[in-house]
Amino acid sequence: MSRNITEQKGYFGEFGGSFIPEDLQKVMNILEENFELYKNDPEFLEEYNYYLKEYVGRENPLTFAENITEEAGGAKIYLKREDLNHTGAHKINNVLGQILLAKRMGAKRIIAETGAGQHGVATATVCAMFKMECIIYMGKLDTERQSLNVFRMELLGAKVVSVDAGQGRLKDAVDAALHDLVENYQNTFYLLGSAVGPHPFPTMVKHFQSIISEESKRQIIEKEGKLPTAVVACAGGGSNAIGSFAHYIDEHDVRLIGVEPAEAPTLSEGVPAVIHGFKCLTLVDEDGNPKPTYSISAGLDYPGIGPEHSYLKVSGRAEYVTVTGDEALEAFQLLSKLEGILPALESAHAIFYAVKLAKELTPDDIIIVNLSGRGDKDVEQVFQLLNK
C-alpha cells in the first residue's frame, strides 16, 4: 500500500520522495508544515543560534593542519572541527534543531532509532537538556555489542528499548520506532539522525547541518581570501557531507568529494531503489533487497545514502570515492601522531583521501576536510584492530 503523494516536493532528480503508508504520510505532512513555518522564524533562529553557541560550542575552528600539509607536500589542508562540538561530533547540530522544532509542535515524547548508539546518545543529550521524555529503539544485537552506549543513554535519562524482532539490527529498530510514531504521533516526535528517510527529513537534516559550510566558507575567505579547491567529507547516510557541501554547491569551481567505506560503496556500486521510505542509490543483493554492509566504522555502515547525494553523484556535481578500513586506520594514526588530534574512524576515511588528493595538487590549492567527530569512542576498537 505504498504510494507517492509528495510529487515534486522533496525530490532531487529521481531520488528522494516519500514511499510510505498513508497514516505515516499524514504525520510527515504535519512535520513538513511545521518545519516550513519555523525554519526562518526569527525567534526560532534566535533560540537555535543561542544553543549552538552556549551548549554546542559553535562556531568551531577551521584549523590549518600544518604538519599533514607538510607531510603531503601539496595542497594546504584545513580541518573543520566538528570533533570539538559538545558530544564530540556533528550530530548535535541536527538533533538540536529538531528538538527545538518538536518543542514548538507541542511534542512531549521524543523517539529515535540508533545502530551503534551515536545518534541515540546525541538525542538523549538534548532530551535531558530540554526535559523531554526520550525513548531510543535499538536492535537487541546492537544493545549487546554497544552496552556502554546503552548505559550512556540511560545516564542521560533515556529509556532504551531493545528490539528483539527480525535480526535485532538497525532496520528492526527503525520499524519499531515507526510503529510507535504512527500510534502516538499526537504527542510524539521522531528525531531522525541522518539526511535519509522520507521527505521532509533529508531537507530538514541538511538545513540544520548546513551550519558547517556556512561557517567554513566565511572562515576560509577570512584566512585565505578565496574559496577552497575541494571540500572532502565522509558519507554514511550523508548528513555531515551534505552539511559540509551545502554552501558550496552553487560555487562550481569548488570540487565536492564524498568518501565512502570501500566495504559499503553505496554511490559507486548502488542502483536506484526504495529503502526506508525514500529512493536513493542502494546496495542490493541478487534478490533486490538492501544488502548488509560491514564497515569498521559503525557510522558509515548503511546500505543506502541520502537522496541529494544520489543526485549530486548522477548529475556529476559531486565526486564519490572509496577508502578501505585499513586505509582509515592508517589515517587515524597519522592525524593522531602528526596533529595531536584523534579523529573518529568515520572521519579518518575523509582524512586518508584528503592527504592522497593533496599530493596531486599544488601549494596554491586548499582542501577543507570535515572532521565529523573525535576518535575517543574508537580507541578501544583501534587497539584491538592493531593488536590482532
Ligand SMILES: *Cc1c(COP(=O)(O)O)cnc(C)c1O
Ligand atoms: C554518525 C557519524 C557519521 C556518519 O553519518 P553521516 O550522516 O553520514 O554524517 C560520520 N562521522 C561521525 C563522527 C558520526 O558520528
